[in-house]
Amino acid sequence: MKPYEHHSSKAPINKRSSSSLYDDDGYRSLFTQHIDAVLSCDLQTKIIESNAAASMLFGYETKELSGMLFEDLLLSSELIDIKKLFKLVSGGTSRQIDVVLACKSGHTVDVNVTFLPKISNDEVVGVYVVAKDQSEQKRLENELMLTKEVYESFFLHSADSMVVLDLQGTVLQINSAFEKNYGWKQEEVVGVNFVMIQPEFQSEFVNLFQIVRYGGSVEGFETIRRHKSGKLFHISLTLSPVRNKYGNVTGIAGITRDITVKKQKEKEIKDREEHYRRLVELCPDGFVVYHDGEILFINTAGAEVLGIEKKENAIGESFISYIHPDSLDDMKKRMKLVEQGETLPFIEQKFISREGRSIYVEMTSVPIEYANMPAVQTVFRNITDRKLVEQALRESQEKYRIIAENTHDLIVILNPEGIVFYASPSHERVLKRQPRDYEGKSIFDFIHPEDREELRSAFDQKLRNGIELRKLHTDGEWVVFEAKGMSVTNEEGFLESYVVVFRDITERKQAEELLKKSDKLSVVGRLAAGVAHEIRNPLTALKGFTQLIASGNGKQQEYVDIMMSELERIEFIVSELLVLSKPQAISFQKKSVKNLLNDVVKLLEAEALLKNIQFVTNCEEDIPFIECEGNQLKQVLINLLNNGIESMEKGGTIVIEGKKQNNEQAVVRIIDQGCGIPEERLKQLGEPFYTTKEKGTGLGLMICYKIIENHKGKLHFYSKKGEGTTAEILLPFADSNR
Structure with missing residues (x-):
């Protein structure tokens, strides 16, 4: 047309x-x-x-x-x-x-x-x-068409899930986001009552539905829904009435937004806040939060420092009331700076407790937001004891200088970098060096290279318990010392110096070595009977086969093989005996636990058999290597096995176990069926000269404890009277195996 x-x-x-x-x-x-x-x-x-x-x-x-x-x-x-x-x-x-x-x-x-x-x-x-x-x-028609297009575009392409329901709750339409987020296709849900799709949320749905049905609306209601696959997820739900041109409600439009990630983040924030709260509550330092000087929060440690019996009692009090008059003016200035947004460094101040005691603290303050209001958080640490010690140290410095100049121990004072600025006169008597030879130089220049790293890591940590190291004598020899010390801080709380005392323990170390040698000789002596029996049997066999060979018997090669085997056994026994009896240089090497146990069992098997005792060895195959001095560990194992043999007068079985524990250490257990040890006497094992034997010296176990300690291991005993004894050795694996 x-x-x-x-x-x-x-x-x-x-x-x-x-x-x-x-x-x-x-x-x-x-x-x-x-x-x-x-x-x-x-x-x-x-x-x-x-x-x-x-x-x-x-x-x-x-x-x-x-x-x-x-x-x-x-x-x-x-x-x-x-x-x-x-x-x-x-x-x-x-x-x-x-x-x-x-x-x-x-x-x-x-x-x-x-x-x-x-x-x-x-x-x-x-x-x-x-x-x-x-x-x-035309304009209205165009606007209507545009509105319809915008609505359809928004409905169809929105990232939020959308659904339109009639007043009976039947689904009329869903968008693609609904299909994606809920897992149902349009043809599966259109014409179906929404309650049938999510039956477990029926009660909640009906309540919300009724609100909107009668003209109300629901905005941002947070709840959960279930995906078609069964997985639950968090949503924010908005329901609005759909009205006809007369304003009557004819349906309900629903929009849901997946807020699972948001809820997870909220939970993470809540967990972090709870973690922070617990951290603050359990922290040994005091925490106090205040606004306009009024305390809003204080942790347990802070209440204890300020002498507050119950921390709740401090809420609402003035924080200024706990500031000592000597620090009040400075604190007011600092509080004003923090309220202006500045973060202040640590500084020493004086507080005053409820009882009126002066308290020295090290503190810092930062601006924060607390309960939706600007506030100040102050962290403080009670340093009263440290300040008193420093004061006492300064007051007695002259007195101790006299002691330092006359003691046989070596005393040095170092700056934080390890430079010596004082060395006691005793250096000249012990190491033949003038004190001025040390001053201005690094202490590490006079320490054995192998001990320097241990000394570096020991400052402020191990020095108070003591470490062993070697210092150089003027004749070129290394002298063994035990070092102990402490750090000294100045009035501002900063590290000022280290005071280290070195005690010559060369003679003590020599005495310990003599004890080890003595115990080793004792072990060799106890092995003598077993060794004699062990060598005599192969010699008898050798003599017999030599006579057979001399008679011209045709099985000469077979006899020679047997003789070689017996000779190798004699050689092993003699070698082990010589190794134990001769002094050895200390050398830590990677060793197999199984091989160590097998060597010791071979050495003591003959002695055990003489006393009607059988060894049963259970050792795992895959135990990683340990780093050890093999001869010293054999000495420990021989001592423990001999103790077990001597405790079993009627014979029996000794179980020797080798296992790995927690992928960190090897466990060796020696379990005998002897007379056992009363529980009250177990704690005394390893003490010098304490023994349960009639003719014992009490030095054997003491040396065993010392050897295991030098290997960074532990030695434990478990026993009851009449039920036998279990000796347990724990040794760390070599570093490369961890």
Whole structure:
């Protein structure tokens, strides 16, 4: 259909008279007063007359419109044959089209145009053009279409899940985000009551549904929902009523947003806050939070420092009341700086407790937000004891200088970098070096290279318990010392120096070595009977097979193999005996626990058999190597096995176990069936000269304890009277195996 064929009707011919319609006052009034634009045109499309509404619509004066062709008002893009349209109307047919006309100002206007035949004396003499402005209607239609498109785009492409329900809770529509987040497809849920999709949340859903059904709304309600797969997730739910044009609620629109990540983060924040709260509460330092000087929070340690029996009693009190008058002015200045947003470094101040005691503290303050208000957090540490010690140290410094200058121990004072600025005169007596030879030099220059790292890590840690190290004598020899010390801080609380005391323990170390050698000789002596028996058996075999070979028997090679085997056994026993009896250089090497146990068992097996005792060895195959001095560990194992043998007068079995524990250490257990040890005497084992044997010296176990300690291990005994004894050795694995 062509544009101008939009609507047509045959106009009836007026039979009233042959005069012009304009001669009729009624028609004239209708023309001029019509609310729509009316143009009177001749059959050649020329405008003869127009009404006021036309001038207002097109922006032309009436006289300007007169004489214009109607097609001049058409937008150039409108492809309409106006002359043809007028010709059709001249045949008595009305026409109606939608067209865009151009105004004088250049603006365009959407109009609905009706073309009516103009009749005079029963003939069509022209055309009435009635133009109805449709701009507002078109705008509203466009806005409606745009709104619909925006809604559909928002509904379909929103990242939030959307669902539309009727008033019975039946699903009418869902978007793609709903399908993705809940796992159900549109065809699975449309037409299904929402309660059937999420039955476990029926009660909650019904309550919320009723609120919205009666005109209310739900915004940001946080709850949980279940995915089709069964997985629960957190959502924020918004429900709104859907209304018709009369304002009646006809349905419910729901929007849910997955807030699982948000809830997880909230939980993480809450967990961190709880962790922080517990950390603060358990911290040995005092924590106090205050606003405008009023205490809002204080932890247990802080309350104890300030002498507050119950920390709750401090809430609401003035923090200033706990500041000593000597520090009050400075503290007020610092508090003002923190309230302005500054973080202050640690400084020493004086507090005063509820009982009136002066307390020295080391403290720092930072601005924070607490309970949604700006506040100050102050962390303080009670250093009263340290300050008293420092004061006592300073007061007695002269007194101790006399002692330092006359003691046989070596005393040095070092700066934090290890540079010596005082060495006692005893250095000259012990190491033949003048004190001035040390001053200004690093203490590490005079320490054995192998001991320097241990000394570095020992400052402020192990020095108080003592470590062993070697210092250089002027003759080039290394002298063994035990070092102990402490750190000294200045009035500002900063590290000022280290005081280290070195005691010559060379003679003590020599005595310990003699004890080890003595115990070793004792072990060798106890082995003598077993060794004699062990060697005598192979010698008897050797003698017999030598006689067989001499007789010319044909099995000579077989006899020779047996003889070689027996000779190797004699060689092993003698070698082990020599190793134990000779002094050995201390050398830690990686060793197999299983091999160590097998060597010791071979050595003591003969002695055990003489006393009707059998060894049962259970050793795991995959025990990592340990780093040890093999001969010393064998000495320990022999001592423990001999103790077990001596305790089993009626014979029996000794179980020897080797296992790994927690992938960190090896465990060796020697379990005998002897007479056992009373529980009250177990604690005394290892003490010098304490023994449970009639002829014992009490040195064997003491040396065993010392050897295991030097291997960074532990030695334990478990026993009950009459139930046997278990000796347990724990030894760390070599570093490369950990």
